[in-house]
Amino acid sequence: MKRTDAKGLARDALITVGVLAAATLITGVLARVNDDNNPFAVSMYILSVALIARLTDGYLWGALSSLAAVVLVNTLFSEPFGVFELNMPSYPLTFAAMLLVSLIISALTTQIKRQQKLRLEAEKEKMRANLLRAIAHDIRTPLTSIMGASSTLLENSELDAQERDGLLSEIGKDARWLVRITENLLTVTKFSSDSAASLRKEEEVADEIVGSAIVKFRRSCAELAVKTFLPEEILLVPMDAVLIEQVLLNLMENVVSHAKYATQILLLVRREGDMVRFTVEDDGAGIDPAVLPRIFDGYVHSDDTGRAGDRRNMGIGLSVCQSIIRAHGGAIRAYNRKEGGAGFSFTLPAAEGEEE
Amino acid sequence: MSAEMRYKILVVEDDKGICKFLQTLLKANQYDVILTDTGKMALEMISSHCPDCILLDLGLPDMDGNEIIRSVRSWSSTPIIVVSARFVEEDKARALDLGADDYLTKPFGTVELLARIRTALRHSQSAAQNTGIALDGCFETGDLRIDYRRHRAYIGGNDIGLTPKEFRIVALLGRHAGQVVTYQSIMRELWGPQASSDNKILRVHMASIRRKIEPDIAAPRYIFTETGVGYRMAEGN
Numbered sequence: 178m179k180r181t182d183a184k185g186l187a188r189d190a191l192i193t194v195g196v197l198a199a200a201t202l203i204t205g206v207l208a209r210v211n212d213d214n215n216p217f218a219v220s221m222y223i224l225s226v227a228l229i230a231r232l233t234d235g236y237l238w239g240a241l242s243s244l245a246a247v248v249l250v251n252t253l254f255s256e257p258f259g260v261f262e263l264n265m266p267s268y269p270l271t272f273a274a275m276l277l278v279s280l281i282i283s284a285l286t287t288q289i290k291r292q293q294k295l296r297l298e299a300e301k302e303k304m305r306a307n308l309l310r311a312i313a314h315d316i317r318t319p320l321t322s323i324m325g326a327s328s329t330l331l332e333n334s335e336l337d338a339q340e341r342d343g344l345l346s347e348i349g350k351d352a353r354w355l356v357r358i359t360e361n362l363l364t365v366t367k368f369s370s371d372s373a374a375s376l377r378k379e380e381e382v383a384d385e386i387v388g389s390a391i392v393k394f395r396r397s398c399a400e401l402a403v404k405t406f407l408p409e410e411i412l413l414v415p416m417d418a419v420l421i422e423q424v425l426l427n428l429m430e431n432v433v434s435h436a437k438y439a440t441q442i443l444l445l446v447r448r449e450g451d452m453v454r455f456t457v458e459d460d461g462a463g464i465d466p467a468v469l470p471r472i473f474d475g476y477v478h479s480d481d482t483g484r485a486g487d488r489r490n491m492g493i494g495l496s497v498c499q500s501i502i503r504a505h506g507g508a509i510r511a512y513n514r515k516e517g518g519a520g521f522s523f524t525l526p527a528a529e530g531e532e533e
Numbered sequence: 534m535s536a537e538m539r540y541k542i543l544v545v546e547d548d549k550g551i552c553k554f555l556q557t558l559l560k561a562n563q564y565d566v567i568l569t570d571t572g573k574m575a576l577e578m579i580s581s582h583c584p585d586c587i588l589l590d591l592g593l594p595d596m597d598g599n600e601i602i603r604s605v606r607s608w609s610s611t612p613i614i615v616v617s618a619r620f621v622e623e624d625k626a627r628a629l630d631l632g633a634d635d636y637l638t639k640p641f642g643t644v645e646l647l648a649r650i651r652t653a654l655r656h657s658q659s660a661a662q663n664t665g666i667a668l669d670g671c672f673e674t675g676d677l678r679i680d681y682r683r684h685r686a687y688i689g690g691n692d693i694g695l696t697p698k699e700f701r702i703v704a705l706l707g708r709h710a711g712q713v714v715t716y717q718s719i720m721r722e723l724w725g726p727q728a729s730s731d732n733k734i735l736r737v738h739m740a741s742i743r744r745k746i747e748p749d750i751a752a753p754r755y756i757f758t759e760t761g762v763g764y765r766m767a768e769g770n
Contacts, residue, residue, distance in 0.1 A: 356640055377761075380733045382740040384750045389758040391751055396642075405751035411740045413733070419622055419761045444751070 189233040193242050196232075200225035201249060208254060218254035219271060222246035226275050230282035239279030247272040308365075311493055315358050319351035326351075353397055357430060361497045364423060376417040376504055380528050383412040383446050383453060390425035391444070401433055402441040412446065413528040414453050420501045421525070427494040428457040428521045436461030436519055452507070453527045458520040463513040472511050473499040498523070540654060541565040543584035545575040545601070546616070547594055551639075555588065558643055564650075572596035579605055586653050591617040591628065599631055606632035612653035616641070622761030626715045629762070635712050636762075652711035652768065672707040674767045677746055677755050679707045686746070693745045698723065699738055703746075706756060706766035715763040739764065 204221045211217075226246050230239030251268055252261050326344040330336070336344075384407045391403055425444075432442050439461030446455050464472065473495050495511075502509040502523045509523035542559055546552050547570040559566045567582055569575050572593045579587065587605070591598030602613055615628045615636040625636045634653050637646060670682040678687045686695050686703055695703060701723055706714055719735060720728040739756070747753050757765045 352640070379731070380736065382736050384743070385736065385740060385758050386760070388743075388751050388753050389760050392753065392757060395752075403751070405749075407751055411737060413737070422760050 185234060189238050192232050193229050193238045193245075196225045196229050197242060197245055197249070200246075201253065204254060218250050222250055223275055223278055226279045227282050230279040231286050233283075235287065236280060236283045239283045240276060243272065243275035243279045246275055308493065308496075312358065312362065315493065316355065319354045323348050323351050357397075357427075358493065360423065361427070361493050364420065364497050364501070365493070367420075376420070378415045378417055378505075380413045380415050381418045381421075383407070383414050383455075386414075386416070386418055386422055387425065387444060387446060387455075390422045390429070393422070393426055394429045397430070401429075401439065403429070404441055404443050406443070406445045406447075408447060410448075412448060412453055414525050415528055416505060416525055417501075421505075424498045424501050424523065425455065425457065427498050431494060431521070432457070432459040432461065432519075436463075438462050439518065448527060449524070451527055452524040454522060454524050456520060456522040458514055458518060460514075460516070460518040463517060464511060464519045466513070469511060469513075473509070539563055539565050540585040541567065541582065542586045542588060542650065543575065543578055543582065544568050544588045545572070545593065545598075546570065546588070546590040547592075548590075551590075558646070562647060570594070572598070572601050575601055576604060579609065579611065584611060585657070586650055587611055587613045588650075589613055589615050589633070591615055591624065599628060602628060602631045602633050610657065612657045614649055614653055625759075625762050626717065629713065629715045630717055648711070648768075656709075656712065672710060673770045674707075674710060675754055675770070679704060681707075688746055695742065695745060699742050699745075702735075702738055703742060703756075703766075706764055710766040711768040713759045713763045713765045717763075719763065 200221045204218050207217045207221075223246075226239060226243045229242040230236075233239065247268060248261060250271065252258075326348045330341060330344055387405060387407060391405070394403065429442055429444075432439050436459045439459040441460060443458040443460075444456070445458075446453065448454075498521075499509050502525070506526050507524040509521065512520050512522075514520050542564045544552060544555050544559075544566060546555065546568070552568055552570070556566050556568060567578060567584065569578055570593075572595050575587075575589070575593075578584070589598055589601060593601075598615065598617070602615070605611065605613065612634040613632070615625070615633045616639060617624065617628070617636060618639040625638070628636060634656065635649050637649060670680065672679040672681070676689045678690075680687070681704060684697070684700055684704075685692055686700060687693065702719060705719060705722055716732045716735060717730075720730075720732060724734075739758075743750050743753065743756065746755055755767050757767070759765055
C-alpha cells in the first residue's frame with residue numbers, strides 16, 4: 178500500500194507538518210486564554226495524531242507525529258516551559274498512548290483502502306467479463322451463419338445459381354460484420370483508460386471527415402440514404418481523424434443494424450459556441466426508453482432491448498464511441514426524436530478562433 | 534502491349550488461405566502468378582522473374598516488408614502494392630513514402646484489389662506520367678478536366694478558378710490518379726523539403742478545392758480522403 182512516489186511523500190509530509198502546526202497554534206491560543214494548559218494539550222495532540230494517521234499512507238507519518246506530539250507537549254505546554262524533560266514518569270505513557278492511537282488508525286485506514294481497491298478491481302473485472310461476453314456473442318452469430326452457409330454449399334451440389342449466390346453473399350456480409358467488430362476491438366486496446374495520451378490529434382476539416390466516413394459507409398451498405406447538413410464555413414476541429422471517422426461509421430452502421438423501418442440517415446454538423454456538434458439521426462422505430470440510460474455501457478443485448486429487429490448488438494460499437502469522444506474532451510448522448518426515430522449526437526472542442 | 538501478353542504478378546504473403554484465394558482470383562483475371570512466403574525468396578524472385586507488379590505483405594516471418602521496398606526501389610521501379618493488416622495509419626504512409634505505389638488494408642475487397650493492380654500496371658507503363666497527360670496535356674475524370682498546359686481546371690467546361698496552390702495540389706493528384714498520395718509527399722512537393730509536419734494548411738486548401746469541384750462535399754466524387762494517410766484522385770475516364 179505504501180506509496181513510493183515523491184509526490185505522495187511530499188503530500189504526506191505537508192499534512193503532518195500542517196496538522197501539527199495547527200494543533201500547536203490552537204493549544205497555544207487556548208493556553209493563553211485559559212491560563213492553564215494541561216487539559217487541552219494532550220487531547221489536542223492525540224486528535225492531531227489520529228487525523229494524520231487517517232490522512233496519510235502507511236504507518237510512518239502517524240508514528241512520527243506521535244513522537245513529535247510528545248516532544249511538543251513536553252517542551253511547550255508543561256513545566257518547565259521550553260525544556261524537554263524526560264524524567265517525568267507520565268511522558269512515556271502519553272507517548273505510548275499516542276503511538277497506539279496512530280497505529281490503530283493507520284491499520285484501519287490501510288485496510289479500508291485495500292478493500293476499496295479490491296472492490297474497484299472486482300468491478301473492472303466484471304466489466305471486462307461483460308465486454309468479453311458481448312464480443313463472444315457478437316462473433317458467434319455471424320460465424321454460425323458462415324459455417325452453415327459454407328457447408329451447405331459444399332454438401333449440396335444441386336443448389337441452383339440463385340440459391341448459391343444468396344448463400345455466398347450472406348457469407349460476405351457476415352465476414353464484413355466481423356471486420357467491423359475487430360476494428361472496434363483494436364480501438365478498445367488503444368484505450369486502456371480514458372486518457373487523451375493515445376490520441377493523435379490534428380486539426381481536421383469537419384466535412385472532410387464526414388465525407389470519408391460516408392464513403393466508407395457506402396462501401397459496406399449502400400442501400401440507406403444519407404442526407405447531410407454541413408456548414409458552409411471551413412470548420413477546423415482538433416481530433417484523431419481515424420477514431421472520429423470510426424465513431425461516425427459506428428453510428429451510421431448502428432442505424433442499419435438496429436433502427437427498424439429506417440429509410441434514411443440524417444447527418445448534421447454545426448458549431449455551438451466553442452464546440453462542434455455532430456448528429457446522426459434516423460427515422461426508424463427509435464430506442465426503447467428502458468435501454469437509453471445504459472446504451473453506452475457496452476453490453477446491451479438486442480435480446481433484452483426489445484427494439485432491435487436484428488440479432489446483432491452494437492454494444493461494443495457504442496461503448497467504443499463513448500470512450501473515443503470522452504478522450505477528446507467531448508460528450509455523446511442518445512435520444513429519441515420528437516418526429517420519431519433515434520438520434521445520437523456528440524460534441525468536440527473546436528479549434529480556437531483560427532478560421533481561414 | 535498485345536492482348537495475349539499476360540502480366541506476371543508476384544505475391545509475397547505468408548498466409549496460406551490468402552495465397553490460395555489471391556492465386557485463384559488473379560489467374561481467373563488472366564494474370565500469371567508466382568508465390569512466395571518469405572522476404573528473402575521475394576528479393577531473389579524479383580530479380581530473376583522480373584514481375585510486372587508485386588503484392589507485398591508487410592508482416593513477413595523473416596524480414597520487415599519495408600526493407601523489401603527499400604531494397605527493390607534501389608534498383609527497380611516495379612510497382613509495389615502493399616497489403617497489410619497493420620492498423621496504424623503511419624505504417625501505411627511510411628510504406629508509401631519509401632516508394633510503394635499503393636496500399637490495401639486487410640481485409641480488402643477483390644474488386645478493389647483488381648482496380649489497384651490495373652492502376653499500378655498502367656502507371657508503370659507510361660512512366661511517371663499519366664497516359665492522357667502525356668498525349669494531350671489533359672487529365673479527365675467525370676466532369677473534371679485538368680489542363681496541364683494552361684494550368685486550369687474545369688468542371689463541365691467551366692473554369693472553376695483554382696488558386697495557383699490549389700491547382701498544383703489537384704495537378705499532383707491527377708498525375709497519380711487512382712493512387713493514394715501521402716500528406717507528406719504533397720507537403721514536400723508544394724512547400725519544399727522543409728515543410729512543417731502540420732498538415733493543417735493542406736487540409737484547408739483541400740476543403741476549399743472541394744467546395745469548388747465537388748457537387749456534394751459529403752459524398753466526394755473526384756478527390757477521396759484516405760484518413761490518416763493522404764488523398765486519392767478518382768481514376769481517369
